[in-house]
Amino acid sequence: MPTSTEWLTTLDLVDHHCHGVVESDLTRPQFEDLITESDVPAPAGTTHFDTQLGMALRAHCPPVLDLPAFASPDDYLARRAELGAHEVNQRLLRASGITDYVVETGFRPDLILSPEQMGERGAARSAEVVRLELLAEQVAAAHDPADFLTAFRARLDHELTRAVGVKSVAAYRGGFELDPTPPGEEEVTRAVVQWRAQTPEGQPLRLTDPVLIRAGWWEAIHRAVPIQLHVGYGDPDVDLHRTNPLLLSDLLRNARCSGASFLLLHCYPFHREAGYLAHVFEHVYCDVGLAVNYTGAQSAQVIAESLELTPFHKALFSSDAWGAAELFHLGAVLFRRGLGEALERWAAADGWPAEEQERIARMICSENARRVYGLDRTGRATGETR
Numbered sequence: 001m002p003t004s005t006e007w008l009t010t011l012d013l014v015d016h017h018c019h020g021v022v023e024s025d026l027t028r029p030q031f032e033d034l035i036t037e038s039d040v041p042a043p044a045g046t047t048h049f050d051t052q053l054g055m056a057l058r059a060h061c062p063p064v065l066d067l068p069a070f071a072s073p074d075d076y077l078a079r080r081a082e083l084g085a086h087e088v089n090q091r092l093l094r095a096s097g098i099t100d101y102v103v104e105t106g107f108r109p110d111l112i113l114s115p116e117q118m119g120e121r122g123a124a125r126s127a128e129v130v131r132l133e134l135l136a137e138q139v140a141a142a143h144d145p146a147d148f149l150t151a152f153r154a155r156l157d158h159e160l161t162r163a164v165g166v167k168s169v170a171a172y173r174g175g176f177e178l179d180p181t182p183p184g185e186e187e188v189t190r191a192v193v194q195w196r197a198q199t200p201e202g203q204p205l206r207l208t209d210p211v212l213i214r215a216g217w218w219e220a221i222h223r224a225v226p227i228q229l230h231v232g233y234g235d236p237d238v239d240l241h242r243t244n245p246l247l248l249s250d251l252l253r254n255a256r257c258s259g260a261s262f263l264l265l266h267c268y269p270f271h272r273e274a275g276y277l278a279h280v281f282e283h284v285y286c287d288v289g290l291a292v293n294y295t296g297a298q299s300a301q302v303i304a305e306s307l308e309l310t311p312f313h314k315a316l317f318s319s320d321a322w323g324a325a326e327l328f329h330l331g332a333v334l335f336r337r338g339l340g341e342a343l344e345r346w347a348a349a350d351g352w353p354a355e356e357q358e359r360i361a362r363m364i365c366s367e368n369a370r371r372v373y374g375l376d377r378t379g380r381a382t383g384e385t386r
């Protein structure tokens with residue numbers, strides 16, 4: 001449906017937190033697994049299409065594949081298979097109008113396209129963010145505990161010659177109720193010894209140790225890089241009550257003046273708390289990615305709520321898409337619509353001039369992300385934030 005805020009589609013859109021898409025043909029159960037945060041199929045006789053996300057997908061994606069809106073899930077997936085995953089990915093990514101993908105590569109990188117491939121499929125620029133916990137797991141598996149910290153630092157420095165930031169999934173590994181200070185070197189070595197001893201022979205190392213999670217945070221803080229933190233809603237690994245971003249308050253205070261920036265991702269249902277933190281702390285930013293797709297037709301309200309306290313120079317766009325190219329297209333369509341509706345409403349209330357609405361939209365859609373990650377308009381890191 002055309003709106004008076006269609007001008008938003010002409011603006012650059014930086015997806016500052018996303019993942020790669022799968023480029024193999026998908027069965028219906030495999031596709032349904034990509035459109036839910038649940039880790040199990042819908043109960044017998046029901047479908048994950050019967051959600052806000054499913055209805056939004058059926059409203060906005062079939063026309064990109066030459067089908068009418070609200071084509072049945074079976075017809076949609078048949079058309080998807082007929083076109084093939086490469087063509088489907090290319091069509092949906094390009095339809096999104098996303099100009100820059102900042103791709104986090106820490107979750108099942110073996111199954112998805114690389115940042116470079118995402119840029120090629122989407123005719124867009126791409127950059128990479130690396131996951132601290134995955135680096136720690138790889139370093140701990142390859143080095144003696146006494147060498148862990150030195151090897152972790154060297155690995156992180158190496159990754160940051162290419163990556164524009166780091167991500168932490170502490171929310172999935174016990175939550176944010178952690179000591180907000182850096183651990184000592186001996187404490188780190190002891191934690192690695194214990195971690196390896198507790199992991200059964202032949203099992204992969206999975207980092208949940210709070211000392212080592214803090215060690216990763218502080219190594220990143222000392223490097224003054226952008227640090228993405230998963231906050232709030234996610235898959236069933238999350239204990240939601242331990243991911244309220246207010247639990248990070250002391251860490252954020254302690255990291256003031258470090259030069260590091262904190263990017264609070266997703267945040268739902270704590271998007272108002274995240275907005276408060278972005279408001280009071282100069283180095284905190286936030287988005288409502290993921291929640292935009294999963295709240296579908298209701299997402300405009302979530303976007304507007306997230307902009308109640310978040311300064312406009314601290315809000316960003318992300319899709320948090322993983323696997324299905326539909327999630328990029330939906331993220332972009334719903335975000336532009338929600339932001340446009342919010343700006344229109346505030347303009348109606350207080351007479352915000354059109355050029356001021358556009359200036360604010362530019363900040364949120366691309367300029368804030370370019371500034372905080374040091375991206376220039378060719379997509380390369382400028383090094384300004386290091």
Ligand SMILES: [Zn+2]
Nearest residue numbers: 017018104320
């Ligand atoms: Zn993510």
